[in-house]
Amino acid sequence: MSQQLEVDSGSNDQQRKMKSHESFGSIFDTEKNRIYLTAKFEKYKDRISLDTLRPLPAFVGINNVGGAFCLAPDAFSPPSKKMDKNTAEKFKQRVSLNMAFFLTNYAVIAVGTFIVIVLLHPKMIIYSAIVYAMWKAHNVMVRDNIPMVIGGKDIGQYLTVEIRTKILYLLTLWVVIMYCLKPFLSAFIISALIITSHAILRDPKQVESNRTKSIHSTYKDSDSDDENNSSGSEVMVERMDTV
Numbered sequence: 251m252s253q254q255l256e257v258d259s260g261s262n263d264q265q266r267k268m269k270s271h272e273s274f275g276s277i278f279d280t281e282k283n284r285i286y287l288t289a290k291f292e293k294y295k296d297r298i299s300l301d302t303l304r305p306l307p308a309f310v311g312i313n314n315v316g317g318a319f320c321l322a323p324d325a326f327s328p329p330s331k332k333m334d335k336n337t338a339e340k341f342k343q344r345v346s347l348n349m350a351f352f353l354t355n356y357a358v359i360a361v362g363t364f365i366v367i368v369l370l371h372p373k374m375i376i377y378s379a380i381v382y383a384m385w386k387a388h389n390v391m392v393r394d395n396i397p398m399v400i401g402g403k404d405i406g407q408y409l410t411v412e413i414r415t416k417i418l419y420l421l422t423l424w425v426v427i428m429y430c431l432k433p434f435l436s437a438f439i440i441s442a443l444i445i446t447s448h449a450i451l452r453d454p455k456q457v458e459s460n461r462t463k464s465i466h467s468t469y470k471d472s473d474s475d476d477e478n479n480s481s482g483s484e485v486m487v488e489r490m491d492t493v
Contacts, residue, residue, distance in 0.1 A: 348449040367437035
């Protein structure tokens with residue numbers, strides 16, 4: 251009886267370990283993460299295009315008043331002026347609306363920020379290029395089975411493919427931590443602050459009112475052009491009749 255209990259407890263412990271390993275492995279399942287990231291990228295890639303790039307006046311909230319460009323007083327405002335139970339929902343709704351409408355603009359800001367930060371760190375570019383060249387040479391040597399001969403001696407028997415790969419991994423990790431981590435974190439934080447601040451404070455009502463005004467002005471211009479064309483044609487008809 252005691253042996254059976256020990257077997258049962260041992261099997262239960264083994265099942266728990268297997269479940270914990272499965273849950274731990276599911277977190278770091280690279281294939282699932284790759285599929286998830288690819289799906290997200292494809293989803294947003296279709297929405298990011300030049301057609302959805304909003305003009306700068308609409309993005310910043312600039313109005314044309316009497317031929318002078320000025321910032322609209324209601325362009326930026328908090329989603330809620332007082333804290334209540336609906337404040338969080340108002341913030342969420344404001345951010346979701348602006349993210350959907352200005353998504354391409356936010357992507358341009360993020361990419362531009364990363365480019366500027368990268369250009370301000372030439373050491374990161376140099377070391378990243380060196381590591382990339384070393385990985386490229388390593389892959390070519392492994393693929394074509396090129397021996398490592400230095401001074402007439404084949405050092406490939408000492409530096410095997412496995413050892414070289416581990417060295418390159420360590421070197422890559424060192425470059426990422428020492429030269430790439432800080433610039434990328436800076437670029438991420440700066441772009442996130444700009445995008446989040448704009449998404450929270452940009453008032454969608456002002457954007458919609460400006461769009462409505464521009465549509466009405468376009469219709470008025472087209473109507474005035476039609477009236478001018480019709481009046482001109484009437485004058486031409488009258489002149490032809492008199493002739």
